[in-house]
Amino acid sequence: MDAVSSALLEPVTNSVLDLIKKQVDYIRYRRNFDELDECVKQLKHKKEIVDHKCEEAVKNGHEIEGKVREWLGKVGKFETEVEKYRKDDGHKKTRFSNCLFLYFWHRLGRLAKKMAVEGKKITDDCPKSDEIAYRVYVTSNDAILSNNDxxxxxxxxxxxxxxxxxxxEDPTVKMIGVYGRSGVGKSTLIKAIAKIARDKKLFNVVAFSEITDNPNLKQVQEDIAYPLGLKLEGEGENVRADNLRRRLKKEKENTLIILDDLWDRLDLNRLGIPLDGDVDDNDLSKKTNSDNQGPQGPTKEKSLGDYKGCKILLTSRKQNVLTDKMEVKLTFCVEELDEKDALKLFRKEAGIHGEMSKSKQEIVKKYCAGLPMAIVTVGRALRDKSDSEWEKLKNQDLVGDQNPMEISVKMSYDHLENEELKSIFFLCAQMGHQPLIMDLVKYCFGLGILEGVYSLGEARGKISTSIQKLKNSGLVLDGSSSIHFNMHDLVRDAALSIAQKEHNAFTLRNGKLDDWPELESSGTEMICFSPFTDCSFTKLKTIKVEKCDQLKNLFSFCMVKLLASLETIGVSNCGSLEEIIKIPDNSDKIEFLKLMSLSLESLSSFTSFYTIEGSSTDRDEIQITVAENEHSEMAPPLFGELVEIPNLENLNLISMNKIQKIWSDQPPSLRKLKGLFVSNCKMEKIFSTEGNSADKVCIFPKLEEIHLDQMIELTDIWQAEYCKGLRNLMASSTAKSLVQLKSMTISGCDELEEIVSNEGNEEAEQIVFGKLITIELVRLKKLKSFCSYKNYEFKFPSLEVLIVRKCPWMQRFTEGGARAAKLQNIVTAYEVGKEEAKWQWEGDLNATIQNVWEDQLSIFSILAHECLKNGHNCSLHIKHPSPINS
Known part of the structure; x- marks a missing residue:
């Protein structure tokens, strides 16, 4: 009986004991509070990780998972409850001397215990890193379709x-064609159709690609793959086409593919767009398996007309391209706007409210001919113009061979605010389809088009403003992304026609000359060409050559005297070009007396400005030597003793991998150099001065700006002396790339204020000159510091010699931190023979130089010896220099 009673009472007793224990635990107020505090800290850390992952996902265009948002909501609610708990007035009453404090211990301890349990559960439910976000399924090229007007x-x-x-509605029609003259609005129309199809979900996927006269098949494939969410693997054209075809045939819903602006037949199968009768390899495999398995036999593969997949919309200027070459059965013609719609569009672009006068309506008919492109261009050109401007246009006679688009572009061109913007417009017309804005920046900066601009940062800002002005004028269009711009073919053709007629210029695009004007006089001012004959070019000012792959040299020796007015040479992407000019043996010096700007870019065979015919230093011998040793001293410099360019102001070298050095000495022809831009070249030295006599030491009295970019093999910039206009030596991006630099010497540059300049609002970061051993700064009257930007910290782990002499304004080495690990203490002698004085090394260059400055040593030199007598400790010596004659 006792055993039975015990068995019955034991659960009750245990429950009571557990309840009492729990209540006692609640009274342990401080312990429970600390446990809650620790739980809150753990949860806070988890939340920070999730927040960072969410921010990263949003920046990458991904969507946050719903359960993550729900978890963050629980965390926020829990944090609110904890904050409310911490502000509870009962915490103050836990210190009462009467028995009431037990009540508050119990109540607050109980709350803390329960909240800690809840917080731990929320912490355990924290989403994993791969469960934070997902990639949004894109169904159209939104950036293109959103620009529809x-x-x-x-x-x-x-x-x-x-x-x-x-x-x-018609499932039997798979390809539709739209045609019409250029500028009539075909692209705008089909983009509007695509936008409607996307917004109303008439098609599951809408892909858009612009073909142009020189189609880039790889880019077209990317344009189609993007809204399908397909990442094309491999570089092979057939591999990419096969991946795209497989994906399109597996698409369960309708897919609309728009190919805009076809000029000729386009092989859809080569792109990867499935055609009638196409059979998927997977289905063929299924057929084989089916044949082997039983009597049912293979199921016939669906053709394009049988499955719900692809519909293709094509546009072209010519109907026969669609009907004959693309075999499109159904086509639609886009006509010019009727008079009512033309005036409606013109009023919008010209900012006219209400009705237009009859005379103004006649101007619209006269200059626009119902073409939307012409209406937009003319309307924007006449916005806010006076009645006298309108009257002038009304009375102006048209030249017989002018077309409406050329007239409208000429009108907008005439109303551009200055010659600089006009030059930028002409340059845009030369740059092809969807060019990069940064390329335009480099061309304008390199050719000296931008007045008063002396850095790439300023050039970027000015070009951005100029492009916007051209867009506002209707002469330039938005590009496929924020880093591109575009120009309609009609505008481009009109621009080149204007250049030819008004500036005696003619153009060559991609090595093909459409029309070579008859040069009866020598009035040409700008020419863009492939190899030309020895005509009279005495007034020719600019030579620009692009993509002429068979060109060996720019012009013959006998032509030099004919180029008396030449001011600018720009050559790019000519793979066979070896030199600018080939000079006969035993010839005199050649002179380019007015040449001010020289730009060379991506010339893979180019080694020097000139070569000598019959020279013992044969080019093949040089190329073999350079192949064996990329930085051979036998390699010729860009300039030599037989060429003089006395007025050269700007020199730009980009991706010139066979140029080993710019020059070996300083001929008088380069003393007017103001700007030097060198990017992505493999040279180790910009200037080489070894073995030169004193009268040939590099002297650049006019030099104002140097840009060195992506010079990963550069070990020695120069010994810069007497560069009177130089304000800074290099930008921060250049400094970061000088990983091989070993020495730097700068002296007598009166305007130099800092060595490294800040290009923009960069964040705090370190700049390390890992191999720099020697820095010498002498007679720099305005030098304030190595760098004035506070957020840069400089490290010189290999620095052994630092000479600073006659730099009266240099109170600090940098405004940020500056460390040189091998420099430990300072020794100085005020006069020769006097006892040396010592300063304690202050830990970095800034503190040390500040200490010296405070002792009023405005003229000093700092020398770092490799080690002291014991061979271990490095030291910094400061000696008062003897006067030096300027």
Whole structure:
């Protein structure tokens, strides 16, 4: 009986004991509070990690998972409850001397215990890193479709409805063509159709690609793959096409592919767009398995007409491209706007409210001819113009061979605010389809088009403003991304025509000359060409050569005297070009007396400005030597003793891998050099002065700016002396790239204020000159510091010699930190023969130089010896220099 009673009472007793223990635990207020505090800290750390992952995902365009948002909501609610708990007035009453403190211990301890349990559960439920976000499924090229500016035109409504009905309602039609003259609005129309199809979900996927006269098949494949969410693997064209074809054939819903601006036949199969009768390899495998398994036999593969997948919308200027070359059965013609719609669009672009006068309507008819592109260009050119401007246009006679687009572009061109913007416009017209804005910056900066601009940072800002002005004028269009811009073919052709007629210029694009004007006089000022004959070019000012792969040299020796007015030479992407000019043996010096700007870019065979015919230093011998040793001293410099360019102001070298050095000595022809830009070249030295006599030491009295970029093999910049206009030696990006630099010597540069300049609002970071051994700064009257930007910390782990002499304004080495690990203490002698004085090394260069400055040593030199007598400790010696004659 006792055993039975014991068995019955034991659970009750245990429950009571557990309850009492729990209540006692609640009274342990301080311990429970500390446990809650620790739980909150752990949860806070987890939340910070999730927050960082969420921020990263959002920046990459990904969406946050719903359960992550829910978890963050729970965390926020829990943090609010904890904050409310901490502000509870009962915490103050836990210190009462009467028995009431037990009540508050119990109540607050109980709350803390329960909240700690809840916090631990939330912490344990924290999402894993791979569960934070997901990639958004893109179904269209939104950046392209969002730029559509189609107005509600009555003359466009009918054709839009017909095309939409055919695309959506007729399953038998798989390819539709739209044609019409250039500038009539085909691209705008089909982008509007694509936008409607996307917004109304008439197609699951809408892909858009611009083909142009020189299609880039790889880019077209990327444009189609992007809205499909497909990442094309491999570089092979067939591999990429096969991946794209497989993906399109597996698409369960409707897919609309728009190929805009076809000029000729485009092989859709080569792109990877499935055609009638295409069979997927997977399905073939299934057929084989089916044949082997039983009597049912293979199922016939669906053709393009059988499955729900692809519809293709094509546009072209010519109907026969669609019907004959692309075999499109159904085409639609886009006509010019009727008079009502033309005036409606013109009023919008010209900012005219209300009705237009009859005379103004006549001007629209006269100059625009119903072409939307011409209407936009003319309308923007006449915005806010006076009545006298309108009257002038009305009375102006048109030249017989002028087309409406050329007239409208000429009108906008005439209203551009200055010659600089006009030059930028002409340069844009030379740059092809979807050019990079940064390329335009480099061309304008290199060719000296931008007045008063002396750095790439300033050039970027000015070009950005200029492009916006050209867009506002209707002469330039938005590009496929923020780093590109575009120009309509009609505008480009009109611009080149204007250049030819008004500036005696003619152009060559991609090595093909469409029209070689008859040069009866010598009035040409700008020419962009491939090899030309020895004509008279006495007034030729600019030579620009691009993509002429067979060109060996720019011009013959006998032509030099004919180029008396030549001011600018720009050559790029000519793979066979070996020199600018080939000089006969035993010839006199050649002179380019007015040449001010020289730009060379991506010339893979180029080694020097000139070579000598019959020279013992044969080019093949040089190339063999350079191949064996990339930095051979036998390699010729860019300039030599037989060429003089006395007025050269700007020199730009980009991706010139066979140039080993710019010059071996300093001929008088380079003393007017103001700007030097060298990027992505493999040279170890910019200037080489070894073995030169005193009268040939590098002297650049006019030099104002140097840009060195991606010079990963550079070991020695120069010994810069007497560069009177130089304000800074290098930008921060240049400094970061000088990983091989061993020595730097600068003297007599009166305007130099700092060595390293800040290019923009960069964040705090370290700049390390890992191999720099020697720095010598002498007679720099305005030098304030090595760098004035506070957020840069400099490290010189190999620095052994630092000479600073006659730099009266240099109170600190840098405004940020500066460390040189091998420098430990300072020794100085005020006069020769006097006892040396010592300063304690202050830990970095800034503190040490500040200490010396405070002792009023405004003229000093600092020398770092490799080691003291014991061979271990390095030291810094400061000696008062004897006067030096200037």
């Amino acid at each position: 189609l107005m509600d035109f009555g003359s466009r409504k009918s054709i839009m409805e017909q095309i939409m009905a055919t695309l959506v």
